[in-house]
Amino acid sequence: xxxxxxxxxxxxxxxxxxxxxxxxxAYFGRLYRFAMTRMRDDDAARDIVQQTLCRALRKIDTYxxxxxxxxxxxxxxRSQLSDHFEAQGRYARRFVPVEDDPQIQAALxxxxxxxxxxxxxxxxxxxxxxxQVVLDSLPVRYGDALEWKYIEGLSVDEIAQRLNxxxxxxxxxxxxxxxxxxxxxxxxxxxxxxxxxxxxxx
Amino acid sequence: xxASDSNEPPHGNRGEQNDKLAQLLAKAGARPAPAAxxxxxxxxxxxxxxxxxxxxxxxxxxxxxxxxxAVLVCAIxxxxxxxxxxxxxxxxxxxxxxxxxxxxxHGNAQxxxxxxxxAQIHANDVLRSGEDAGMRIDLSNGVSVRVAANTELQWRxxxxxxxxxxxxxxDSHANAAPLIIHTERGDVTHLGTRYLVDVKQQSLRGQxxxxxxxxxxxxxxxxxxxxxQITIDSLQQVNVGANGDVARGDLQLNDSLWQWADALAQxxxxxxxxxxxxxxxxASETGCELDYVSPAVKAAASHTVLHGQAGTQxxxxxxxxxxxxxxxxxAVSGRQLVITQQR
Numbered sequence: 291x292x293x294x295x296x297x298x299x300x301x302x303x304x305x306x307x308x309x310x311x312x313x314x315x316a317y318f319g320r321l322y323r324f325a326m327t328r329m330r331d332d333d334a335a336r337d338i339v340q341q342t343l344c345r346a347l348r349k350i351d352t353y354x355x356x357x358x359x360x361x362x363x364x365x366x367x368r369s370q371l372s373d374h375f376e377a378q379g380r381y382a383r384r385f386v387p388v389e390d391d392p393q394i395q396a397a398l399x400x401x402x403x404x405x406x407x408x409x410x411x412x413x414x415x416x417x418x419x420x421x422q423v424v425l426d427s428l429p430v431r432y433g434d435a436l437e438w439k440y441i442e443g444l445s446v447d448e449i450a451q452r453l454n455x456x457x458x459x460x461x462x463x464x465x466x467x468x469x470x471x472x473x474x475x476x477x478x479x480x481x482x483x484x485x486x487x488x489x490x491x492x
Numbered sequence: 493x494x495a496s497d498s499n500e501p502p503h504g505n506r507g508e509q510n511d512k513l514a515q516l517l518a519k520a521g522a523r524p525a526p527a528a529x530x531x532x533x534x535x536x537x538x539x540x541x542x543x544x545x546x547x548x549x550x551x552x553x554x555x556x557x558x559x560x561x562a563v564l565v566c567a568i569x570x571x572x573x574x575x576x577x578x579x580x581x582x583x584x585x586x587x588x589x590x591x592x593x594x595x596x597x598h599g600n601a602q603x604x605x606x607x608x609x610x611a612q613i614h615a616n617d618v619l620r621s622g623e624d625a626g627m628r629i630d631l632s633n634g635v636s637v638r639v640a641a642n643t644e645l646q647w648r649x650x651x652x653x654x655x656x657x658x659x660x661x662x663d664s665h666a667n668a669a670p671l672i673i674h675t676e677r678g679d680v681t682h683l684g685t686r687y688l689v690d691v692k693q694q695s696l697r698g699q700x701x702x703x704x705x706x707x708x709x710x711x712x713x714x715x716x717x718x719x720x721q722i723t724i725d726s727l728q729q730v731n732v733g734a735n736g737d738v739a740r741g742d743l744q745l746n747d748s749l750w751q752w753a754d755a756l757a758q759x760x761x762x763x764x765x766x767x768x769x770x771x772x773x774x775a776s777e778t779g780c781e782l783d784y785v786s787p788a789v790k791a792a793a794s795h796t797v798l799h800g801q802a803g804t805q806x807x808x809x810x811x812x813x814x815x816x817x818x819x820x821x822x823a824v825s826g827r828q829l830v831i832t833q834q835r
Contacts, residue, residue, distance in 0.1 A: 305546035314535055322526040332530060340534045340721070344541040421520035433523075440517035468513055 294429075296355030303351055316430040317363055318343070323426060324364055328371050338374060342367040358429065424474045432467035439464060536683045537721055540711045543670050544679060547652060590614055591650045592631040596756055599625030599641065618646045621658070628756045633669035637662055638756040648674070659690040661753035663777075677701035677732045678714035678722075685710055686779050687724070688753065704729035704743055706750060707779030714738075726779075727827070745780060746808055746824045754778070754806030762802050767820055768793040770802075770811075771831060774822075777807040780829035789833045793820060 301309035321342060325335040346353075346366050353362055425433040431453060438444040438452065450460035525531075590612035594601075600622035603611050613619065613629065621627060621643045629637045633650055643658025652672040653660075662671060663686050673680040675691045676699040685708025692700050703710055705724045714720040714732055722738060724730050729749075731739045743749065760773045771793060775782045784790035796818060802810045811822055819834045 310542055319525055336530045336534055340537050343538045347542050347545055418520040422523045440514045441522050
């Protein structure tokens, strides 16, 4: 059960402005990247994400927290994408569930760009994209904390300040984030590939 | 970029793994962020939708409470009647606070079928303006609504009204509370702006909706399609026909469309005020951006003091009248109000 996401949904229903900002700041960028892997067109992706978020807010009272909020949003986004392609008279891209875990499925969808072959996931740019997809798939604070620390180079104290946490709590969060990242990365890429990468980064 | 932290020394295999993970993440780079323009547009549209939904939920909740309260009042009334049939009037509802005040009125208007001069407006009040009438209504939340002639509307609450017929012009500053205008063809809301909403009956085909934006942005959630959102930018207008057809067009800042609304602006008292203050009022009323051709002209406008009265002319007309008594000149160019000075 995703209690934090469920609490956010309740606050959105109650009309709390801060909850809206939290919701939008957490999910807009991630959903936009999710849509962009399918659309390759800024304006079309914008429309899809806008429709997805509006639709999600309309049915937010049906969100029970069984799946993570982002996973739930990805399901709605997939449906919007299908409608879009059908309305365009184009081949309706089918999102065949290959994984039981909806979180993994959402991440796989995010990687499956129209012109990418998962078998060819060997190039550096594809690995980079995989890393970014994994970051997007993690709980918001995990992805952000890892990016701040290892890409922006922030200290634990600076991350603690951004997340309004004590130093120790931020350190624990980073540790959990690293474990979650490894876990997700291994699931997506395959344990053997992932281990090789951790031993010999690209 | 620094990616290490002195507070977190690597130790053993875990430290090594963390280093590898750090290298992997650093090489992958930051996740690409959407363009700021796109983010702002989507945020505004989604926020408007959320506000609309939130207000709808609150309304439903209020209706449920009112229904429950009504049942309770009926029960109490019945009880009182049984015990004291002569004192039914003891059970009265307290009056709610005013949502807005009519601060300026030209011609005839009615509030709940009674003629008004100035009046407070409460939730569910119905306002009708007569032929050649116009009024300005200031809401307690900082939004100002100007109502044209032959207009009928009903206030739902401090943040929404139902426009059944006619035209309103909304003037809201950037931080003003949201206002949703419900019409037969869709709901209109603002994103910190000045805009006009016009509802016309088109014989038997139903109503058309015309929205013109002078400054900022407005959003229509058209009826009939849940995802049918239309964003209208500054100096643009959109017409949603009775059949649902959408037509777009451009506008001028000093378009004749705004004249009736400008006539209802709060007059500016010019006595002992500087030309710069006066021009700032014109700019803020019309959505212009002041553009002094030089710092010297701006300084001169700040030091030139006006005397007399500008009357109740609309801002742009008042500007021509007032500036004709000075050596300053103003010309509208796109969004700019270009100020020059003759030497």
